[in-house]
Amino acid sequence: MNKTIRLQKKTPHAGLRFGGTIVTMLVAMFFGVQSASALITSSLDFGSTGSQVTELQTYLATNASIYPSGLVTGYFGPLTQAGVQRFQVAQGIVSSGTPETTGYGRVGPMTMARINSLMGSGGQTSWDTSPILSNPIVQYTNTTATFSWATDRPTQGQVYWNTSPLQFNEATGPRQQPYVSGTLALDAGGMQTGHVVTVSNLQPNTTYYYLVRGIDNVGNMSMIWPSSFRTNQ
Numbered sequence: 001m002n003k004t005i006r007l008q009k010k011t012p013h014a015g016l017r018f019g020g021t022i023v024t025m026l027v028a029m030f031f032g033v034q035s036a037s038a039l040i041t042s043s044l045d046f047g048s049t050g051s052q053v054t055e056l057q058t059y060l061a062t063n064a065s066i067y068p069s070g071l072v073t074g075y076f077g078p079l080t081q082a083g084v085q086r087f088q089v090a091q092g093i094v095s096s097g098t099p100e101t102t103g104y105g106r107v108g109p110m111t112m113a114r115i116n117s118l119m120g121s122g123g124q125t126s127w128d129t130s131p132i133l134s135n136p137i138v139q140y141t142n143t144t145a146t147f148s149w150a151t152d153r154p155t156q157g158q159v160y161w162n163t164s165p166l167q168f169n170e171a172t173g174p175r176q177q178p179y180v181s182g183t184l185a186l187d188a189g190g191m192q193t194g195h196v197v198t199v200s201n202l203q204p205n206t207t208y209y210y211l212v213r214g215i216d217n218v219g220n221m222s223m224i225w226p227s228s229f230r231t232n233q
Contacts, residue, residue: 155214157187
């Protein structure tokens with residue numbers, strides 16, 4: 001008997017610090033928005049403070065779609081983290097995961113290098129976007145699994161799978177695809193919006209981990225957070 005599972009995307013939840021929010025509002029009222037002038041030289045995470053965060057926020061505030069609040073406070077809170085995530089997605093660096101697993105929502109080496117590069121060139125860039133993927137549907141038997149999903153634009157569909165939890169890293173630069181462990185299966189249809197990938201020769205009664213992603217014609221990439229299923233006996 002075939003079984004079907006639906007994967008729901010996981011949304012990272014950032015803790016809300018009320019004291020930091022009040023400070024953010026007061027500092028923004030008194031000091032306003034500055035112009036980014038110094039490069040970022042250290043990694044930044046949720047809870048970071050200081051001039052490096054100020055420079056980050058100042059740069060992000062140059063694009064309202066990336067950092068709509070425009071607050072420059074020197075405190076890396078949930079609004080700044082969301083802005084970093086939008087920047088990473090727009091630049092094709094990383095589009096899902098957590099700060100600890102993929103660097104999503106933190107300013108690590110690659111995100112830092114990209115921001116510094118853009119600031120050094122006057123901050124001019126094309127703020128294009130990554131593909132939007134629907135939640136994959138997985139139908140499986142004892143030896144096969146079929147993955148189906150849709151994207152909002154033509155993309156190359158990819159499925160990574162393995163009997164061990166998948167490992168992956170932050171991309172090495174804009175539109176560079178991050179490393180993913182496991183076996184890669186491609187959608188044979190090529191660049192399209194409807195995707196179907198079938199994997200065969202699986203072992204019965206075995207747990208398989210998988211990751212689905214799509215890459216458009218200019219290299220923008222999105223992926224669905226890894227999940228798993230167990231084949232029938």
